[in-house]
Amino acid sequence: MSGRERRPVTIYEVAERAGVSIATVSRALRDSELVAAPTRRRVQQVAEELRFRPSRAGRALAEGQHAANGIVFPDLSGPYYAEVVLGYEEVVAKLGRSVLILATNGRPNAAEAVLELAGRVDGMVIMGRTVADEVVARIADTGLPLVLLARPPVGLVDTIMTDNEHSARDLAAHLLGHGHRTFAFLGDPDESPDVAGRYAGFRQALTDAGVDPPDPTRCAFDVRAGYAAARELLSRTRPNAVVCANDEVALGALQAAEDLGLSVPGDVALTGWDDIMAARYTRLTTVHQPMRALGATAARRLDERIHGVATKTRPDVLPTRLIVRTSCGPHDREV
Amino acid sequence: MSGRERRPVTIYEVAERAGVSIATVSRALRDSELVAAPTRRRVQQVAEELRFRPSRAGRALAEGQHAANGIVFPDLSGPYYAEVVLGYEEVVAKLGRSVLILATNGRPNAAEAVLELAGRVDGMVIMGRTVADEVVARIADTGLPLVLLARPPVGLVDTIMTDNEHSARDLAAHLLGHGHRTFAFLGDPDESPDVAGRYAGFRQALTDAGVDPPDPTRCAFDVRAGYAAARELLSRTRPNAVVCANDEVALGALQAAEDLGLSVPGDVALTGWDDIMAARYTRLTTVHQPMRALGATAARRLDERIHGVATKTRPDVLPTRLIVRTSCGPHDREV
DNA sequence: AGAACGAATGTAAGCGCTTCCAACGACGGA
DNA sequence: TCCGTCGTTGGAAGCGCTTACATTCGTTCT
Numbered sequence: 101m102s103g104r105e106r107r108p109v110t111i112y113e114v115a116e117r118a119g120v121s122i123a124t125v126s127r128a129l130r131d132s133e134l135v136a137a138p139t140r141r142r143v144q145q146v147a148e149e150l151r152f153r154p155s156r157a158g159r160a161l162a163e164g165q166h167a168a169n170g171i172v173f174p175d176l177s178g179p180y181y182a183e184v185v186l187g188y189e190e191v192v193a194k195l196g197r198s199v200l201i202l203a204t205n206g207r208p209n210a211a212e213a214v215l216e217l218a219g220r221v222d223g224m225v226i227m228g229r230t231v232a233d234e235v236v237a238r239i240a241d242t243g244l245p246l247v248l249l250a251r252p253p254v255g256l257v258d259t260i261m262t263d264n265e266h267s268a269r270d271l272a273a274h275l276l277g278h279g280h281r282t283f284a285f286l287g288d289p290d291e292s293p294d295v296a297g298r299y300a301g302f303r304q305a306l307t308d309a310g311v312d313p314p315d316p317t318r319c320a321f322d323v324r325a326g327y328a329a330a331r332e333l334l335s336r337t338r339p340n341a342v343v344c345a346n347d348e349v350a351l352g353a354l355q356a357a358e359d360l361g362l363s364v365p366g367d368v369a370l371t372g373w374d375d376i377m378a379a380r381y382t383r384l385t386t387v388h389q390p391m392r393a394l395g396a397t398a399a400r401r402l403d404e405r406i407h408g409v410a411t412k413t414r415p416d417v418l419p420t421r422l423i424v425r426t427s428c429g430p431h432d433r434e435v
Numbered sequence: 436m437s438g439r440e441r442r443p444v445t446i447y448e449v450a451e452r453a454g455v456s457i458a459t460v461s462r463a464l465r466d467s468e469l470v471a472a473p474t475r476r477r478v479q480q481v482a483e484e485l486r487f488r489p490s491r492a493g494r495a496l497a498e499g500q501h502a503a504n505g506i507v508f509p510d511l512s513g514p515y516y517a518e519v520v521l522g523y524e525e526v527v528a529k530l531g532r533s534v535l536i537l538a539t540n541g542r543p544n545a546a547e548a549v550l551e552l553a554g555r556v557d558g559m560v561i562m563g564r565t566v567a568d569e570v571v572a573r574i575a576d577t578g579l580p581l582v583l584l585a586r587p588p589v590g591l592v593d594t595i596m597t598d599n600e601h602s603a604r605d606l607a608a609h610l611l612g613h614g615h616r617t618f619a620f621l622g623d624p625d626e627s628p629d630v631a632g633r634y635a636g637f638r639q640a641l642t643d644a645g646v647d648p649p650d651p652t653r654c655a656f657d658v659r660a661g662y663a664a665a666r667e668l669l670s671r672t673r674p675n676a677v678v679c680a681n682d683e684v685a686l687g688a689l690q691a692a693e694d695l696g697l698s699v700p701g702d703v704a705l706t707g708w709d710d711i712m713a714a715r716y717t718r719l720t721t722v723h724q725p726m727r728a729l730g731a732t733a734a735r736r737l738d739e740r741i742h743g744v745a746t747k748t749r750p751d752v753l754p755t756r757l758i759v760r761t762s763c764g765p766h767d768r769e770v
Numbered sequence: 771a772g773a774a775c776g777a778a779t780g781t782a783a784g785c786g787c788t789t790c791c792a793a794c795g796a797c798g799g800a
Numbered sequence: 801t802c803c804g805t806c807g808t809t810g811g812a813a814g815c816g817c818t819t820a821c822a823t824t825c826g827t828t829c830t
Binding site for chain 1: 443444486488489490491492493495496501503510511512514516517518520521524525528533534535536537538540542548550551552553554555573574576577578579686711712713715716717
């Protein structure tokens, strides 16, 4: 119907066609109350006819703010981050702002991308191990409101974490209650602050109980890595229980145990972290994380910062909950 | 360290401090080749010192494009959409553009939000049942490049779908091969074009085979709804096989069967769709969807449109793959 | 030596919007 | 009747950037 390469309709054309000034158009399309009702209607009608779609860039420039927030996360493939992002998006959208996302996942120029993102938003949250502290500090230094998620504090920036250490202690206590005395820990504390906290709490709890804590058996964060590491580990030694850094690793370990002809929890107990959907169906004992709440909380905190409400930085720690299923040991003959 | 309420550093300050014009700053920070090396270095140094973060709004306005793409999806909670978004983000980022997301999930003013989003991007993809065709048409009408994902075509807009009908036939054939002759279909074809396609293909395949196809047992798209619907269904009747519109519904149905003391696939066979992670661990026969590829393809197609490369609209159908596990019936005694 | 050229940089005009301030009438009160 | 007021609208500046075009100034060529 319409011609090719149509230039977008601007406020000027609407103004001309409606026989008013651009100021009036601008007002009619927003302020409403400042412009007479008939004029307002006419302008809106013309805007509609012309399919006028105001350029947000123009508005952003004029208003001096983007009305958009960013979020940086390592990946979206696990259920973990997706939930967090969703919780974030929900709240941010409710505040009338848009959401820019950036996955750094093994992107070579992550720092650059984050810096670029910083120029498009009024504030952003940065999750876990995505970019170097240096980059975070640099951005914070420009005055851009920032919230860190599941990542140790950098300078004076707000931080939100889950209580990994606490749940690690709960988990350790539960495992000890089952009578387990020899352990392995699958995951790399250096790879993520979450894992570091989990391992630290776990180690501490065992030490407190007079049990010798294991060194971590380092492996990446996915099912495949968990499988490989567990297979190697279990064919070499046989701990009472294998504590995995997250559910995906545990799922891999479960498969490895099965392939080695080992029963879980009969021959070896197994636990995860995060309580992803698959954990429920594999009866995996794990730790539930309030992912959605994590994202939502970050969004709200960031908004306070953006509007200059929040005064001093306060770290926030969200509670976690131990989910006992059957992979950790027999509970009244259920298995 | 620095004062409160610092106004962001602009290109003017950098220019002044470096003793050059803003044009030179702009060039030094990008063109590079047009400005003498020493000047370039000096400018970059000053920009660094001042923590200059160029406002993307200014640039967008000057260049007449946002260098950002949008994506609209219903939800992110299932693994399905998350993967699609991730595939999309990956490609878009590689093209040097940013990604704006919008989840419409039961948001009352979805249409408005999508319209607003349209003013911030150079193009966007719209998934499944998020907004009315009317809204899509309205946006397409403004000339904004658009790609539809898992949604029936609207006007002359590009569309990308997965081959639901084809896989539905494969699935039906497989089920018939197991000797199943009475069926139920759990899911609402009116709720999503994907489900509609699945049901249509399934129904057709049964009809072709001379088997009476069931009417759909309508239910929402989540585990809980699947559980409720299946529980009701299975306590009323006993089909040989229950074909579920997606894995989450199937997971609910599985639980329902278990609670009713029914064995799967002994008493009733069960299948899903999507091949989410949990499906693997519940040994659910399902249909694998190339979600990541879906997002990536959409991103590329959109980019062609934005750059005016693509000429005529072509619908794209991505292949799916039947994943046979054990929930559909016994395969050489494996169960 | 003077002209022609090219590299380096500056000038300034926008990009599309918001909003302060001024202008303009119509109206009511003194 | 005149003026102050208020409701409505327009004029115009300016947000921070890019870029076409102009300017400047060494070089080189004749």
